[in-house]
Amino acid sequence: MQQLVNAIVFGSILTLFSLGLSLAWGTLDVLNLAHGAVFVFAGFLTYELTKDGTLSFVPTLIISMIGAGAVTVALELIAFRRIRNNFRVKRQAELSTLVASIGAATIINQFISNETDNTTFGPSQSAFHIHQYKVGSVGITNIQIIIVAAAVVVAIGLDQWVRRSRHGRAVRAVAYDPATSGLLGVNVNLLAAVTMFVAGALAGLAGVLLAINLGSEDVSVGQDYLLTAFAILIVGGVGSVRGAIAAAYLIAIAETAVIAYGPSQWSDGVAFALILLVLLIRPQGLFARRRFERV
Amino acid sequence: MNALASIGSWYTNNETLIQQILILALLAFGIQVALRTGIFSLASIGFYAIGSYTAGLLVKDGWVTILAILATVALTAMLGWLLAVLLVRLRDLYLAMATVAFDLMIGVIALNWTGLTGGPLGVVGIPISVSTLTIFLTVVGAGLLLSLLERGTIGRTLEAIREDEELAQSLSVDTGRYRRFAFVISCVLGALAGAYHALLFTDIQATDAGFDLIVLALTMVIIGGFGSWRGALVGAILLTWIPLKLTSIGEWWDVVYGALMIFVATFAPGGLFGLWRDLTRRVSGSKSGQDPARLQGTAIVTPGGRAPPSAREPT
Numbered sequence: 040m041q042q043l044v045n046a047i048v049f050g051s052i053l054t055l056f057s058l059g060l061s062l063a064w065g066t067l068d069v070l071n072l073a074h075g076a077v078f079v080f081a082g083f084l085t086y087e088l089t090k091d092g093t094l095s096f097v098p099t100l101i102i103s104m105i106g107a108g109a110v111t112v113a114l115e116l117i118a119f120r121r122i123r124n125n126f127r128v129k130r131q132a133e134l135s136t137l138v139a140s141i142g143a144a145t146i147i148n149q150f151i152s153n154e155t156d157n158t159t160f161g162p163s164q165s166a167f168h169i170h171q172y173k174v175g176s177v178g179i180t181n182i183q184i185i186i187v188a189a190a191v192v193v194a195i196g197l198d199q200w201v202r203r204s205r206h207g208r209a210v211r212a213v214a215y216d217p218a219t220s221g222l223l224g225v226n227v228n229l230l231a232a233v234t235m236f237v238a239g240a241l242a243g244l245a246g247v248l249l250a251i252n253l254g255s256e257d258v259s260v261g262q263d264y265l266l267t268a269f270a271i272l273i274v275g276g277v278g279s280v281r282g283a284i285a286a287a288y289l290i291a292i293a294e295t296a297v298i299a300y301g302p303s304q305w306s307d308g309v310a311f312a313l314i315l316l317v318l319l320i321r322p323q324g325l326f327a328r329r330r331f332e333r334v
Numbered sequence: 335m336n337a338l339a340s341i342g343s344w345y346t347n348n349e350t351l352i353q354q355i356l357i358l359a360l361l362a363f364g365i366q367v368a369l370r371t372g373i374f375s376l377a378s379i380g381f382y383a384i385g386s387y388t389a390g391l392l393v394k395d396g397w398v399t400i401l402a403i404l405a406t407v408a409l410t411a412m413l414g415w416l417l418a419v420l421l422v423r424l425r426d427l428y429l430a431m432a433t434v435a436f437d438l439m440i441g442v443i444a445l446n447w448t449g450l451t452g453g454p455l456g457v458v459g460i461p462i463s464v465s466t467l468t469i470f471l472t473v474v475g476a477g478l479l480l481s482l483l484e485r486g487t488i489g490r491t492l493e494a495i496r497e498d499e500e501l502a503q504s505l506s507v508d509t510g511r512y513r514r515f516a517f518v519i520s521c522v523l524g525a526l527a528g529a530y531h532a533l534l535f536t537d538i539q540a541t542d543a544g545f546d547l548i549v550l551a552l553t554m555v556i557i558g559g560f561g562s563w564r565g566a567l568v569g570a571i572l573l574t575w576i577p578l579k580l581t582s583i584g585e586w587w588d589v590v591y592g593a594l595m596i597f598v599a600t601f602a603p604g605g606l607f608g609l610w611r612d613l614t615r616r617v618s619g620s621k622s623g624q625d626p627a628r629l630q631g632t633a634i635v636t637p638g639g640r641a642p643p644s645a646r647e648p649t
Contacts, residue, residue, distance in 0.1 A: 121601075138598070139599035145592035149585070149589050310435075311442065318431065319432075
């Protein structure tokens, strides 16, 4: 039972993290390798903001999310937009985007490491008092409840936003054919900036919640989550919101089970093995209905 | 006499650096030959690990160096071919993702197959069994091979596959065969790099070939320019050498490095080599901008935008 709770909390953080990544890749063909660094950056902002102990939880969370979103939008404005508009060969654009985001991740990680003297850092206890509730033998903390609730709200909200709202329909149109949707009056640049902001803010939300839950972290956490998120995107099907959510919980349960009951030293391999398996057997992802067509 | 002596002492002072550059150049070649054919494969890094364990363990077992290296090449060529067949359906970012997963899976296996690889302790005490000269000659040989692959019919064929695979097929090019061929070369070059690293620096760690090495190798090729093996070589030299020379800015070096990557990705998709080629072309007054190594009819029309140098329309 305790393991199931752990798996659900882990899956919720993965959901928040990978939805942003999935949104950017699925709609804009941006595989943003800086997503992990932005995620840690939000945790770093929380640490900086709560250091003197005056700011409370909600404003810290909001400022950190806006900060993470702003960093991602800056990256969109500096690099991704230029690449998208200049390189019409899709493969070249994808490759350049990937490299630019690696560069951005390097800068952000180095900035955080320098500011924290390469040590682990964590938000101050004064901003958020962690309290544990016991139900029988199963323990869950208040931050873990917030994490699960946030994941549920964001997952439903994002799914409905992409499916139903005018904005969401425009996002899907751009994903399908950016040139034509541009002709039909969609402001592609603005929409891309908004999408990247949402993606960054989601990474920020996940980053702040994880920072509080873990207590302390360093920049390597971002990379671990990024690699797991790759598996989620592949298993769930790129760009599919519901697929990503299902895959996030599936992988969280699989990894938790391997750590708890299986050969725990192989837990890192679960995500990579899943990526390989799914790409070999069903490249469009387990939950996608769209036909795989990338030629 | 004095000049010779100073070259000698410069060499002694920088020998490790030169060895690292040569090994990373081989790895970068591996990535470059794949990218140039339009195969976004990063499997070379997984094969770097396989190569280092195979060659290292064989030599430690008392094999003659040359036999161990040949066995490594044979084994990795076979495994590379198998992987190419398995991943035949995948393209672009999906292929990249699958090969990254393969690399990291190899890392996890290396960490856990304690009986063979020593697990987290790694393999130590491999006799030093290659010289810098051997590696240098291998790099020269690989460079020659890759420059042959950039010329003539085969060069144009590979480029055609990158630019438009279906069109190449319609011109009766067996694209699958060429793709497998490039993939295998890419894997073997990565394996050779790993083998030389093990045989020169005498130990192997399971963490040697991780995500950081993937990023480093890819960066070298992109910054140098993936259009030619010369770009990969320039990338390997710059990214090994500059960090050492820029110790004065110390902890902020990575920021410069990251900014350089964003700059190259955004403004110079052909990398430094592409910039240089554009420059010399402009200077030599060739207005057509036509790349000699192009198959007729593979031009990609790029309306209203800058295209990468290699994809520019012949006029």
